[in-house]
Amino acid sequence: MADESHGDGHDQELGSSHPNATDRQAGIPGKVPVVPKQYLMAFILTTCCFALWGFANDITNPLVKVFKEVFQISNTQSSLVQFAFYGGYFTMALPAAYFIRKFSYKGAIMVGFALYALGALLSIPASMNTNFWIFIAGFYVLTFGLAFLETSCNPYILAMGPPETATQRLNLAQAFNPIGSLTGMFVAATFVAPNLDVSEFRSSMESGSPAAVQYVDAEYPNGLPNFAEEYGTLDAAVSTGLLNMKAKDAPAFTAMQQHDLGVVRTPYVVIAAVVLGFLALFALTKMPTFAAEVPDAPIGELASRLLGKAHYREGVIAQAFYVGAQITCWTFIIHYGMEQVGLSLGEAQSWNIYAMIIFLVSRFVCTFMLKYVSPGKLLAALAIVAIAFTFGAITLPGKTGLICLILISACMSLMFPTIYGIALKGLPAEEAKLGSAGLIMAIVGGALLPLLQGKFIDELGVRNSFYLPLICFVVIAIFGFRTFMRHDQEVSAA
Template sequence: MEKPYQPPASVDPDSPQVKENESSLTDENSVVPRRFLGAFILVTSLFALWGFANDFTNPLVRAFKEIFLISNFQSSLVQFAFYGGYATMAIPAALLIRKFSYKAGIITGLFLYATGALITIPASLSMSFWMFLIGFYILTFGLAFLETTANPFVLSMGSPATATRRLNLAQAFNPIGSLSGMVVASLFILPALNTESFKAEQAAAHPEYATMRPSAVDGLMIESLENFRDTHPEEHTAMQVHDLSVVRIPYVVIALIVLAVMVTFILTKMPKTAGEHEQISLGALTRRLMTGRYLGGVVAQAFYVGAQIMCWTFIVHYGMTLLGLTAAEAQGYNIWAMGIFLASRFLCTAILQYMRPGLLLGVLAIGGIFLTAGAILIPGYTGLYCLIGVSACMSLMFPTIYGLALHGLNPEDAKLASAGLIFAIVGGALMPPLQGWIIDGSDMTLGGTLLESVRVSFVLPLICFVVITIYGFAMSRQGSAASS
């Protein structure tokens, strides 16, 4: 631990020079030193930008299922493409920022983000589900660059002792972007879809639906859409054209915003956050990363991202299938979940001053296990409320796993090591299709109680929280990040 500044015996301790030195040392050990404050604010804005993309896209999994009339597994390929981009581009992004700079990585990321968002224009005009997937894939090339760059950049903006707290502070603004994406989807996109209007008309024409299980009604609604497609192909095509144009607009707007932010970074001089380190070989760095701390962090991060994406994507299916909610109503509960996530992120960042990061991570993961079990086993709105509550437990996980895994690495090594943690976002690509496949399957009975396939599918995030619990308590026992 760094000792407080002690002036030489011959120097007056009350002199201006001594006071300035003491103030400088105190500032350097603050969460964000003053000399990095402007850069920290600018880089933190990126966290909101990728949060918007992530959580505006989540409800499209259900929307595309109804617009294109495809299975849950097929529609969940939206998440496979979206988060698969991270796996593809994480390592190239890390190599680029090590060779050039954090600034170069950010500018490249913003350009790819805007490019992918703009591909939704030809995708919607051609009514091609697969072109949408290509656009999302390229968009997340950009997000991979931004996350691979921004996370270690923030970690390096000050003392290593406050690195995890600093990253948690920056990550606290990610849910603001996520919440914005959810609100746009809930208020302006989902209610404007003609598929939703069609389903409302079907419900009005069949009053008997009110006495049926919501999951059965949901299946009948899909059958009605399929019949409408087969019997009125021109009208159904017109419905698709309208709905895809509605989906396209926010992506075009966010692309323009991203391009404006890119110009801002091009014109802004970013500070150097650390001295130059000796050039290293990938082999040497790989050997240094062969530790339980780092490899366990990569595994834990993959399971965390998988759990997060599954909970936030399929909460819409949960509400619509089990409770008979409209898409907009179900997305409204997702907004509540994100609000809880945001509040909990700030609260947990404060708690980190008094509690070891690994210990808090393990405790929150146990909470995630119990709440996910509640969503599986408890029917009705209580189960939905449990699923919403999971967000409070997830709020701290990504930045804390990130900080724990990179603890002790110098900033140059962290540029490459961070690629593994961003690659771990592939968990969000692989697990949602598996959950969609389970939802497409049959219901099951447990102890004489019917468990709809949607509820059964949440066994997957429960398993994810078990893995995170093990990593959190393992890091807590090591105790090396206690001062973070």
């Protein structure tokens, strides 16, 4: 882009050291700045992107449960929401990396905003036509945009300063991702959930009101029943009632669908407008380019180099398992709370908000701890604690299990940016661009594992389904141990 200001030739290795030059540049003797002053505005604007994709992630998570009831589909089918959402990352990460090579980080961010807005706006025809598959297409396109944003923003942040503080800088930027997530959760809990007709229907089933009795296949001359006891769980009672409503009173069921999908549509239209505003802001703002002095090597050669580096190769695998664990834990908090504790959708979403607050606080705490503890050691320790909490969610009943489930978020807060930083440590800038795409492609774990866990919930129950994220945390713990016992020494020696 012609209007971008050039950086300082930041084409050195991400793992190299040049503290003296950095100290003089920042004017702070003896200290290496996390974000040098000349990059501060670019850092702030780019960090806003982290919040924007956090909003998209967490306004979408509750829809797995909402669509199950509104469209009357199975847990496996409703998990296609996450399959489409995170599958878009896998599809578009490499094209995004190619775009960055040919143009710039700023250009990739702008394309990301455009695709994000387009996908969000597809909620309009999806809701107006009561069409589940248009929603799925919209989520898929929306995450084309998120793939562009994440593939560009993560290495862009790493480049905005000295390599010694790259992991700290990325953790700092990633700390604002939960702010967007919390906003998405807040909107879901306070605007979406309370205004859904299916939420009112669930309440009527829970209270055994006459409005619910008309949609069950029995008569109760001696008083209203406890539907949760009669059908095993309140969830099963709601599903039966909605199926009967669809069969006995199709116009009422269709009206309920159209109303609820209209409620779902509104936040997507609003966020599309916000994203288009950021697109205009980036178009008018000068940003550093960090242009390489020589062209990058061919993609095939770079890929061969990357796959030959154990810390990168294993980092991609660990990232896939991490994202799968994160999305399953956060998506199915709602199922766990509603099915195991008897919460309403809004109440269950409130527990999801508690999890995100814990995640946010822990992110800042863990970023501080990285000053004193190596990333690999801290990653391994948190993964071990996450294994313990996940086992608690599986084995402990009711609210105790739910508390264990939300406490997993304290352990997950460090994982994504730290795995990312470890995997790219010591890589030249041309390798880091392609390496970033591989790590974003690893987000496909968030597409595959929720689909698998949805099937486990249908067949084994919600609590036993959490053996899946438990296995993921075992993989992450192994990567953390290998990082401080082997990879750190190999990268330093290279």
